[in-house]
Amino acid sequence: MTGAGSLTLEGLGKSYGEAPVVSGVDLAIRPGEFVTLLGPSGCGKTTILRMVAGLVVPSTGRILVDGADITQLPTHRRNMGLVFQNYALFPHMDVARNVGFGLEMRGVARAEAERRVREVLDLVRLGAYGERRPRELSGGQQQRVALARALVVRPAVLLLDEPLSNLDAKLRENLRDEIRAIQERLNTTTLFVTHDQAEALTMSDRVVVLSAGRIEQVGTPVEIYDQPASPFVATFIGRVNRVDGTVVASDATGCTVAAPGLCGRSLRSLPAGARVQAMIRPQRITLLSGHVEGENHLAGTVRRVVFAGDIVQIDVETPAGTLTIEQPRRGLAAGDAVTACWEAADMMLFPP
Amino acid sequence: MLPGLLLLPACAVTLVAFLLPMGWLARLSLGRASGGVLLDTVTAENYVRFFTDSFYLGVLWRSVWVASSVAVLAVLAAYPIALFLFRSRSRWRGLLAVLTIAPLLVSSVVRTFGWMIILGDQGWINGALHLAGFITAPVHLMNNVTGVLIGLTEIMMPTTTLALLAGFARLDLTQEEAARTLGASPWRCFCRITLPLTAPGIAVAGLVTFVLSISSFITPSLLGGGRVPMLASTIYEEALETLNWPLAAAISLILIALFGTALLAYERLARRWA
Amino acid sequence: MSTGFRALVAALFCFLLAPLFVVLLTSFSNDSFLAFPPHAWGLGGYRALWANEAFRKGFGVSVTLAGLVTAVSLGAGTAAAYAIARSRFPARDALLALFTAPLLLPGIILGLGLLLVFARFGLLATWPGLAIGHCLVTLPFVVRVVLTALRGIDATLEEAASVLGATPWRVFYRVTLPLMLPGMTAAAALSFLASFDEVVITLFLVGPRLTTLPIEVWHAIQYRADPQISALSVVLIGFTALLVIVVERSLGVLRAVGR
Numbered sequence: 001m002t003g004a005g006s007l008t009l010e011g012l013g014k015s016y017g018e019a020p021v022v023s024g025v026d027l028a029i030r031p032g033e034f035v036t037l038l039g040p041s042g043c044g045k046t047t048i049l050r051m052v053a054g055l056v057v058p059s060t061g062r063i064l065v066d067g068a069d070i071t072q073l074p075t076h077r078r079n080m081g082l083v084f085q086n087y088a089l090f091p092h093m094d095v096a097r098n099v100g101f102g103l104e105m106r107g108v109a110r111a112e113a114e115r116r117v118r119e120v121l122d123l124v125r126l127g128a129y130g131e132r133r134p135r136e137l138s139g140g141q142q143q144r145v146a147l148a149r150a151l152v153v154r155p156a157v158l159l160l161d162e163p164l165s166n167l168d169a170k171l172r173e174n175l176r177d178e179i180r181a182i183q184e185r186l187n188t189t190t191l192f193v194t195h196d197q198a199e200a201l202t203m204s205d206r207v208v209v210l211s212a213g214r215i216e217q218v219g220t221p222v223e224i225y226d227q228p229a230s231p232f233v234a235t236f237i238g239r240v241n242r243v244d245g246t247v248v249a250s251d252a253t254g255c256t257v258a259a260p261g262l263c264g265r266s267l268r269s270l271p272a273g274a275r276v277q278a279m280i281r282p283q284r285i286t287l288l289s290g291h292v293e294g295e296n297h298l299a300g301t302v303r304r305v306v307f308a309g310d311i312v313q314i315d316v317e318t319p320a321g322t323l324t325i326e327q328p329r330r331g332l333a334a335g336d337a338v339t340a341c342w343e344a345a346d347m348m349l350f351p352p
Numbered sequence: 353m354l355p356g357l358l359l360l361p362a363c364a365v366t367l368v369a370f371l372l373p374m375g376w377l378a379r380l381s382l383g384r385a386s387g388g389v390l391l392d393t394v395t396a397e398n399y400v401r402f403f404t405d406s407f408y409l410g411v412l413w414r415s416v417w418v419a420s421s422v423a424v425l426a427v428l429a430a431y432p433i434a435l436f437l438f439r440s441r442s443r444w445r446g447l448l449a450v451l452t453i454a455p456l457l458v459s460s461v462v463r464t465f466g467w468m469i470i471l472g473d474q475g476w477i478n479g480a481l482h483l484a485g486f487i488t489a490p491v492h493l494m495n496n497v498t499g500v501l502i503g504l505t506e507i508m509m510p511t512t513t514l515a516l517l518a519g520f521a522r523l524d525l526t527q528e529e530a531a532r533t534l535g536a537s538p539w540r541c542f543c544r545i546t547l548p549l550t551a552p553g554i555a556v557a558g559l560v561t562f563v564l565s566i567s568s569f570i571t572p573s574l575l576g577g578g579r580v581p582m583l584a585s586t587i588y589e590e591a592l593e594t595l596n597w598p599l600a601a602a603i604s605l606i607l608i609a610l611f612g613t614a615l616l617a618y619e620r621l622a623r624r625w626a
Numbered sequence: 627m628s629t630g631f632r633a634l635v636a637a638l639f640c641f642l643l644a645p646l647f648v649v650l651l652t653s654f655s656n657d658s659f660l661a662f663p664p665h666a667w668g669l670g671g672y673r674a675l676w677a678n679e680a681f682r683k684g685f686g687v688s689v690t691l692a693g694l695v696t697a698v699s700l701g702a703g704t705a706a707a708y709a710i711a712r713s714r715f716p717a718r719d720a721l722l723a724l725f726t727a728p729l730l731l732p733g734i735i736l737g738l739g740l741l742l743v744f745a746r747f748g749l750l751a752t753w754p755g756l757a758i759g760h761c762l763v764t765l766p767f768v769v770r771v772v773l774t775a776l777r778g779i780d781a782t783l784e785e786a787a788s789v790l791g792a793t794p795w796r797v798f799y800r801v802t803l804p805l806m807l808p809g810m811t812a813a814a815a816l817s818f819l820a821s822f823d824e825v826v827i828t829l830f831l832v833g834p835r836l837t838t839l840p841i842e843v844w845h846a847i848q849y850r851a852d853p854q855i856s857a858l859s860v861v862l863i864g865f866t867a868l869l870v871i872v873v874e875r876s877l878g879v880l881r882a883v884g885r
Binding site: 354355356358359361362363364365366368369370372373374376377380429430432433436448451452454455457458459460461462463464465466467468469470472476506509510538567568569570574584587588591592597600601604607608611615 | 628631632634635638639641642643644645646647648649652698701702703705706708709710713715721724725727728730731732733734735736738739740741742743758759761762765769819823825826829830840843844847848851855856859862863866867869870
């Protein structure tokens with residue numbers, strides 16, 4: 001077992017009584033792939049993870065590892081690694097015993113086990129901490145011990161349940177990179193759960209966006225961001241501006257959308273006469289001085305400029321509503337006349 | 353299946369030692385015994401006897417009276433201690449808290465014995481007063497209601513203190529500080545802020561003390577010397593001396609009824625102010 | 627806090643601790659009976675105590691009984707607490723209330739009930755009778771304390787062990803049980819104490835053939851007040867203090883009592 005198993009979820013679902021918490025989840029994860037389950041709280045992502053671990057029994061569907069159906073297999077026989085949000089380190093054992101616990105359960109010989117524990121502790125840069133107790137460690141250190149404990153058994157699949165939520169922002173960023181680096185080095189198939197999009201986008205090979213127990217979209221981070229499949233995904237990932245309008249003309253290459261003050265062109269074709277929501281990301285909008293006519297040009301007045309360190313946020317009042325633009329440079333003031341413009345490819349269209 | 357197996361021993365003990373005896377007790381209270389054998393009759397004569405005999409009514413009245421007085425006295429005595437423990441920030445706080453609760457863990461026989469030494473006709477108080485020349489004949493502080501009141505109050509104090517402390521949870525020190533900055537003197541602050549906010553704790557503590565005192569056996573028996581019959585000692589006498597088990601059972605149920613009413617009131621209060 | 631208030635509190639503390647203090651002092655009196663002021667000091671009380679056959683026998687019975695009762699209650703109570711904490715079944719809360727109900731009722735009533743049943747089955751003044759009677763009051767303690775301790779154990783620890791490959795039995799043995807140990811120690815100490823000090827219920831269960839130390843003391847007090855009893859009381863207080871330290875060290879007294 002090298003730790004690179006394939007994981008397949010077929011029609012997975014879970015209901016408590018009448019209410020379905022998860023339904024119709026189909027997902028195929030390749031060996032060595034890093035897949036993130038992303039969504040707001042209550043969307044069922046943790047439930048899916050716990051079903052894979054065997055801690056929750058699915059109501060419907062199957063779970064397959066390397067083609068073998070493990071749905072009925074009890075937790076302790078599944079050979080997975082699970083990193084908990086609260087680390088779940090055993091307080092009555094020191095770090096080395098904690099990490100070696102899984103090996104002990106598998107009957108690995110003591111000398112061999114000690115060697116492997118040392119190896120994995122070096123991997124997470126905690127080689128000198130074997131004798132310490134969990135309560136003597138900081139949050140970040142405890143998290144790395146939890147990771148080591150899950151990895152040392154060479155699991156078929158590594159599962160991580162919001163492992164970074166309890167850490168402060170800087171630590172989170174550092175651990176993010178570290179986890180990804182270790183995962184790539186060991187080529188372990190990984191299923192990662194988070195509500196934080198930055199984590200999802202920076203760490204994953206693919207992202208699964210979930211809402212109310214259903215999969216909204218599966219794709220690479222770029223696909224999710226640039227080609228959201230639904231308004232939910234578009235608004236959940238990154239920020240968007242929304243303009244309501246009507247399709248006036250449509251052909252094979254795209255359609256023209258009319259909204260107050262705007263004649264817009266999108267590359268997506270929707271039937272003429274249909275009402276649509278158009279969404280444009282704040283970073284994809286360019287501001288021109290004064291009022292300029294054109295396709296995908298919307299004239300307006302600057303209402304507010306907010307300096308937020310890395311970016312400048314500019315609110316522009318237009319006939320089609322308030323647009324928020326983000327750009328790196330300052331230079332505009334409230335009251336300035338501007339025109340917001342963007343590429344056709346950047347205007348995402350959805351039915352209302 | 354496993355939970356059932358795990359629960360079995362505890363259920364067995366509860367059945368044999370608790371449910372069965374209590375059921376038997378209830379049944380017996382409605383019965384009559386002759387020569388130690390329970391007859392098959394069902395009669396309310398034990399209860400009738402209790403409520404029509406002036407001796408038993410006196411026992412009932414005395415128990416309620418003593419328990420109420422002890423509740424009041426114990427709350428009065430425990431309140432300053434509870435307030436002190438609640439407010440104190442000194443390093444002695446932990447030690448004092450342990451000292452307050454420690455007596456609870458000592459057998460009440462030992463504690464009551466201590467009071468017998470203090471209150472007896474030849475005890476410490478009488479001895480000291482005699483030595484100082486204040487009295488020539490002993491002041492009777494034992495074998496009467498006075499002794500029972502004093503002893504029972506002290507016995508109850510740790511429990512009362514704990515109950516008060518639990519009820520103090522709603523009191524915030526900053527509220528008193530606010531009142532002081534608004535011009536309230538310590539006394540007025542106490543009357544207008546502290547006391548009202550701790551009222552729930554006082555009510556609960558009083559009830560708990562009442563409930564425990566009314567069923568108390570050891571202290572009233574030892575300090576009352578047989579002259580202060582209360583419900584518990586009467587039950588004991590009827591059961592083990594007069595051997596009138598049905599009557600003893602009936603008195604027990606009356607005690608439970610009193611007890612239960614007070615406990616219900618306690619539940620109600622505790623929930624309202626939780 | 628004003629000095630007046632402090633003085634009041636100090637006086638009340640004296641009142642609270644007066645009987646224990648008096649008992650301690652009079653145990654060192656060499657008089658043949660207790661009077662104030664004591665005329666002679668010494669260890670006469672303790673020597674007489676040591677020589678008292680009835681008290682020594684009673685002590686032996688109480689200790690053995692408490693040990694037996696603690697063992698049984700610990701087993702039954704821990705099992706029950708584990709089932710209540712980790713399983714979900716209908717009437718779970720009702721069952722817990724039933725287990726802890728004996729603590730709510732006055733001892734005099736519990737004792738009477740036991741007397742009625744045990745007289746019928748010839749269990750009065752017998753070891754099984756006494757043991758069952760004491761288990762009645764120690765079992766609720768054990769269930770309550772162990773349950774509190776169990777609820778304090780993070781469930782994700784057991785889940786982690788399971789994912790790491792531990793069978794349900796090994797999860798219990800390697801993770802749950804070690805973490806339960808402080809709670810069980812506190813429960814055992816409290817149970818021992820409760821049984822050792824038990825008086826009211828025991829009054830109904832003893833007889834000339836078999837009696838416990840608190841009952842011996844009870845009878846002795848009725849007839850005389852001499853330093854021997856004070857000495858015995860001091861020994862009992864010391865014993866209690868020892869057990870309380872055990873509880874404090876393992877779980878903490880306030881946590882065990884549930885506040």
